[in-house]
Amino acid sequence: MSKPMIVCHGGAGHTAKDQPGVDAAADAGWAILGAGGSALDAVLAAVEIMENDPVLNAGTGGRKRADGSVQLDAAVATSDGRLGAIMAIEDTPNPVHVAAGLLDESIHILVGQGARDWADAQGYPKSPVEGSDSPSGNDTVGCVAIDGNGLMAVASSTGGCTGRPRGRVGDTPLWGPGLWIDDEIALAATGIGEEITIKMLCHRVAVQAGSLQQRLEYGLSLFDSSIEVGLIGITANGEGLGLANTGMPWAIRSANQ
Numbered sequence: 001m002s003k004p005m006i007v008c009h010g011g012a013g014h015t016a017k018d019q020p021g022v023d024a025a026a027d028a029g030w031a032i033l034g035a036g037g038s039a040l041d042a043v044l045a046a047v048e049i050m051e052n053d054p055v056l057n058a059g060t061g062g063r064k065r066a067d068g069s070v071q072l073d074a075a076v077a078t079s080d081g082r083l084g085a086i087m088a089i090e091d092t093p094n095p096v097h098v099a100a101g102l103l104d105e106s107i108h109i110l111v112g113q114g115a116r117d118w119a120d121a122q123g124y125p126k127s128p129v130e131g132s133d134s135p136s137g138n139d140t141v142g143c144v145a146i147d148g149n150g151l152m153a154v155a156s157s158t159g160g161c162t163g164r165p166r167g168r169v170g171d172t173p174l175w176g177p178g179l180w181i182d183d184e185i186a187l188a189a190t191g192i193g194e195e196i197t198i199k200m201l202c203h204r205v206a207v208q209a210g211s212l213q214q215r216l217e218y219g220l221s222l223f224d225s226s227i228e229v230g231l232i233g234i235t236a237n238g239e240g241l242g243l244a245n246t247g248m249p250w251a252i253r254s255a256n257q
């Protein structure tokens with residue numbers, strides 16, 4: 001038996017005023033874990049809540065592109081070796097569920113209209129996403145969890161960066177920079193996607209030695225302090241943490257919290 005734990009974040013660059021939505025997400029995920037549910041169900045429930053929170057940059061609150069459109073990215077992965085990712089999808093308020101739908105498919109990544117066509121065929125809800133005009137928007141929402149069976153899961157979702165062109169993809173749905181999971185660690189990143197991608201952030205943190213705190217500190221040390229970056233992580237041996245070089249609402253729930 002493993003000790004269940006969940007860690008959520010509401011995005012690098014956000015402040016304490018956005019903490020309530022992150023706490024609500026962590027509570028929802030923790031309720032699932034506490035009832036014996038899976039880490040996958042817990043991270044999906046948590047990220048769905050944050051996608052539905054209009055102040056956070058994901059789903060309903062996704063930041064608008066330069067042309068006013070809202071294109072969303074999301075990814076989900078599990079420690080038993082499954083991955084699903086969706087990039088630049090439109091008219092999809094909860095892209096995290098579409099990404100999760102790819103976990104057991106023979107393809108793992110779908111983009112743009114092709115992603116929406118696949119979602120339509122599978123029956124995922126389609127409706128316009130109003131999005132947010134907020135000028136602050138380099139961020140993401142994310143969640144990592146471990147359940148009582150020792151399975152870990154990670155899920156991330158974002159509207160990208162405010163004002164970027166249509167079709168632009170940041171780090172969030174990218175396996176390696178934006179998220180990583182193996183049988184020892186689960187990680188999700190937030191911040192400026194171009195910088196995080198170039199640094200291959202999550203994978204580099206995963207292969208570092210040391211405590212989770214030391215590994216996350218290493219990850220942040222790769223960036224100039226002017227570049228907003230944050231990380232959350234969980235390890236199979238019971239560590240859980242969020243760390244950022246800027247404001248980042250985050251929350252942890254476990255039997256000890």
Ligand code: GLY
Nearest residue numbers: 160170191192193
């Ligand atoms: N980190 C979110 C993005 O750059 O798209």
